[in-house]
Amino acid sequence: MPFRRSAPVWPAVHSERRALIRDLETLAPELWAQPSLCPGWDIHDVVAHLVDSAKTTRLSFLRGLIAAKFDFDKQNANGIARARGATPEATLAEFRRIRDETKTPPAAPATRLVEAIVHGEDIRRPLGILHSYPGASVDAALRYQLKTGVSMGGGKERAAGFRLQASDTGLEHGSGPVVRGSSLVLLLAVSGRPVAEEEFSGAGAAMFVRKLNQTS
Template sequence: MRATSAALWETVHAERRHLVADLAGLDEDEWATPSLCPGWDVHDVVAHLVDTARTGRLAFVREMLRARLDFDRANETGIARERREDPRETVAALQSVADLTRTPPANLATRLVEAIVHGEDVRRPLGIVRRYPEAAVAQALGYQRRTAVSFGGGRERAAGLRLVDRTTGATWFDGTGAGLSVEADALDLLLAVSGRPVAPERLEGPGASHLVRASPSGRDDPEQR
């Protein structure tokens, strides 16, 4: 069952605040840790989250026109705009925008995907473990499985695969339900479908190798595609 808009925003706001709390006390070297997004360090991802939290529909269109419809260029401009010299100030900025409900012209579920996937882009390289609400992860995974890669999803990566959450038994699949199965924690499935690197040993089943090959590390930003 999908969350209502109000419930979804409540989850997104809570996840932003959880990330702020998790990043308190990082030292200088930790801020420079490469994230799961190639070319971005931890500080860059946080600045990106500040930028996207501030970005509404009109602002998104304006920034895309300035970037000549180049998503990567628009993202880099946003990071440069919101990245403070002192990372602690960038975190403070994320705290200040945590409860905003702005969104670009995209499905609201992209806000949920962003909060979880970018949260892991930062947490995993730092060794920080976060238990996300199961329903939120399931909704984000369902959205990513249905959405084309060109729009920030992972439909092509998951094509022909039957994704099974080893904890709850929840399953995501193409219309027929047939296909090679991949069993893992729903969070790992979400990351793999979203193009993030997941250790092969965390994915089990005859379709696991297919999903690993289809999910190289990438900087897909679902909130802007």
């Protein structure tokens, strides 16, 4: 079902932060060094990024961007270095402390939901951790990514030329060869995360995966 306009984003974000914290609490310390789905980032880095992002205001984002000379990758790296604790336990403790924050950089609130879900999977998928996300939340994040360009962190161009169909929520978008998958898998795909061809079906599945591999 679609995510209603009146449905607030922040309770969904806070719920996902709490769920991820519960998963991280059972993680052996050595697994925090395992690579995530984000190239060059391990699990600890992703958690540190989530901590830094949750503490970032519009003003501090602009200050950080200026300090990084408008290099977004450098800004992210600076944020990770700032938020990453000396141990996984220290970083997790800070994540617990800020889990209910409602701060945000100068972006739509929906970006916080995209971040909570996509980065949650950046951590869970490599570790083999399964998590059930509310369909309305995933659909809201997917809709945002589908209308936002890649240069702004979205996935509009990745989806262009295909008819995406969410097999679990009924969301449909675009025109062209049909690509069917769960709303979560479609969200990860258009967000530039690696997704196996077997997770899709439909006449356009193979072509869609080839496009993703060329553009991600």
